[in-house]
Amino acid sequence: MSRVDEVRAELGEDNVNELMDAYYTSGLSLNDLRELYDLPKSFTDKKIVELFPMIELDDGCPLCGGALFAPRISRGIKDVSADSYYKDQVFCPNCGKTRQQAMRELEEFERKHRLRRAFSIEPKEFEWAKRNPDSLTSTVFEVLIEVRGGGGNTYLGPIADQPLLFGFIDACKALRGEGYIQPTAAFDKWLSGFEEEEDGFSFYWYKVPFAIKLKGYTAHERNPIIVEGDREYVALGQGEREYWLRTAKGLVLAYLDVQLDDACYEYEGPKREEFETLLDTMLLEYSPAQITSLIWNAMATAEKHAEEGPAYKRTGNWAMGVVLNRAKKALSEHWDLHPNFPSRTVEDTEFEWNFFDVHVPIGETWMYRSVPEVTGGCIEIKHAKMPKGADAATAAMIAKAREIAWRIGTGEPDYLSYDETDRFIKRYE
Ligand SMILES: [Zn+2]
Structure with missing residues (x-):
C-alpha cells in the first residue's frame, strides 16, 4: 500500500470529502490543513490531491463504453475548483488506457475494418x-x-x-x-x-x-540444357523468352539511369523512348554487358562535350542523343563491343536469380549473352562474352556444377569464369 493509500484509509471517506472541500474553498494554508487533518509533513499539493477520489465523467470509453475518470487539479491555478480535472489524463480503468489512446485504437480498428472490406x-x-x-x-x-x-x-x-x-x-x-x-x-x-x-x-x-x-501446384523443375556438339539449347516458351529479353532490357535501362543520375541529368523524352525500342533489336546481337559498356563510353564522350561545348550540350537530352547515336551506329556497322561488369553498377534481385536458375539455368552469365529467338519451342544459348577476354562457363558446365554443388552441399562458383567452373567440376566430381 502506498503512503497516499494508507493516509486515505486512516482518514476515511467522510474526512477525505471534508478535506477536499476545505482544500479548494476554505483558503487555509497547507500547514493548517496538515495540522487539522493530521497529515504527514511531506504531503504537499500533489500528494493531497492524490488523496481525493478521481472525477467520474459523464462520457464513456470509446472502446469498452465503461466510465471514464480523470485526476483532479491542485489549487493555486486560476479558476481551479473541486470539479476541475486534467483533460489529457482522462482514462478508462477497465482498458487501462487514456481516452486519447482508446480513440486512436478505435480509429485504427475501424480503418483496418474498412480496408479489409475493400x-x-x-x-x-x-x-x-x-x-x-x-x-x-x-x-x-x-x-x-x-x-x-x-x-x-x-x-x-x-x-x-x-x-x-x-x-x-x-x-x-x-x-x-x-x-x-x-x-x-x-x-x-x-x-x-x-x-x-x-x-x-x-x-x-x-x-x-x-x-x-x-x-495442382508443383515446384517448377529446372529446365534441362540440351547439348548438341558444341551448341547448347533449352526448351523455352515465347513468354519465357520475353521475360529474358525484358529483364536484359531492364538491366540496361537501370544502368543508363545510374549513369544519367551520376552526371546529374534528368531526361525523359522521345530519345529515351527510341532507345528503349532499339534495345529490343540490339539485345539480339549484343549482351547487356556489351550495351552497358557502350553507354559508359558514350556518357564519357557526352561529359567531354559538356565541358568544352555550349550550354545545350550540358543536358540529359544531349547525353541521351550521344548514347542513342552510338547504339544505332554500333548496330548498323556491327561494332565489336567490349563488355563491362554491369552488376557492379546495378543490383539484381531474387526475381532474376530465380528465372536464370529455373527457366534458363545459366546463372549470372545471362548478363554476358545476347537474347536468342525461339525456334520450335527451343532457344540456342549463345556464347557468353566476358570482359577482358575471359570465357564464361557453358550452360552445360553450369548445370553440371550445380548438380555437384547440390549433391555435396557446397556453394556454387559464380560461373563467370570458364576456368574456375572447370576447376570446380574437376575438383568435386
Ligand atoms: Zn475502456
Missing part, C-alpha cells in the same frame, strides 16, 4: 497445369510464386524489390485484371502498404501481400 476480393483459381510458357504474364506469375509464395500457396508476400524486368508492374496489373492476384489486407504486418484516399484506399504494389489460389 480488399477482401477472392482471387480466381489458377490451374497450374494450364500455365502457359508462351505468355509473359503467366511466366511473371510463376516467378512471383517461386520467389514470394507462401502460406500453402494462398498468398504472395510483398514484392519488396523492384525486379529488373521491363514492364513488371504492367504484367502484375494484367494478373490482377484477370483476377489471379488480389491485394489483401488480411495481415496486420503489411497494413502500411495501404493508404487512405478521399473516396477509398489505394495500395503500393511493392508493399502489400497478394491473395492467390493455386490448383
Whole structure:
C-alpha cells in the first residue's frame, strides 16, 4: 500500500470529502490543513490531491463504453475548483488506457475494418497445369510464386524489390485484371502498404501481400540444357523468352539511369523512348554487358562535350542523343563491343536469380549473352562474352556444377569464369 493509500484509509471517506472541500474553498494554508487533518509533513499539493477520489465523467470509453475518470487539479491555478480535472489524463480503468489512446485504437480498428472490406476480393483459381510458357504474364506469375509464395500457396508476400524486368508492374496489373492476384489486407504486418484516399484506399504494389489460389501446384523443375556438339539449347516458351529479353532490357535501362543520375541529368523524352525500342533489336546481337559498356563510353564522350561545348550540350537530352547515336551506329556497322561488369553498377534481385536458375539455368552469365529467338519451342544459348577476354562457363558446365554443388552441399562458383567452373567440376566430381 502506498503512503497516499494508507493516509486515505486512516482518514476515511467522510474526512477525505471534508478535506477536499476545505482544500479548494476554505483558503487555509497547507500547514493548517496538515495540522487539522493530521497529515504527514511531506504531503504537499500533489500528494493531497492524490488523496481525493478521481472525477467520474459523464462520457464513456470509446472502446469498452465503461466510465471514464480523470485526476483532479491542485489549487493555486486560476479558476481551479473541486470539479476541475486534467483533460489529457482522462482514462478508462477497465482498458487501462487514456481516452486519447482508446480513440486512436478505435480509429485504427475501424480503418483496418474498412480496408479489409475493400480488399477482401477472392482471387480466381489458377490451374497450374494450364500455365502457359508462351505468355509473359503467366511466366511473371510463376516467378512471383517461386520467389514470394507462401502460406500453402494462398498468398504472395510483398514484392519488396523492384525486379529488373521491363514492364513488371504492367504484367502484375494484367494478373490482377484477370483476377489471379488480389491485394489483401488480411495481415496486420503489411497494413502500411495501404493508404487512405478521399473516396477509398489505394495500395503500393511493392508493399502489400497478394491473395492467390493455386490448383495442382508443383515446384517448377529446372529446365534441362540440351547439348548438341558444341551448341547448347533449352526448351523455352515465347513468354519465357520475353521475360529474358525484358529483364536484359531492364538491366540496361537501370544502368543508363545510374549513369544519367551520376552526371546529374534528368531526361525523359522521345530519345529515351527510341532507345528503349532499339534495345529490343540490339539485345539480339549484343549482351547487356556489351550495351552497358557502350553507354559508359558514350556518357564519357557526352561529359567531354559538356565541358568544352555550349550550354545545350550540358543536358540529359544531349547525353541521351550521344548514347542513342552510338547504339544505332554500333548496330548498323556491327561494332565489336567490349563488355563491362554491369552488376557492379546495378543490383539484381531474387526475381532474376530465380528465372536464370529455373527457366534458363545459366546463372549470372545471362548478363554476358545476347537474347536468342525461339525456334520450335527451343532457344540456342549463345556464347557468353566476358570482359577482358575471359570465357564464361557453358550452360552445360553450369548445370553440371550445380548438380555437384547440390549433391555435396557446397556453394556454387559464380560461373563467370570458364576456368574456375572447370576447376570446380574437376575438383568435386
Ligand atoms: Zn475502456
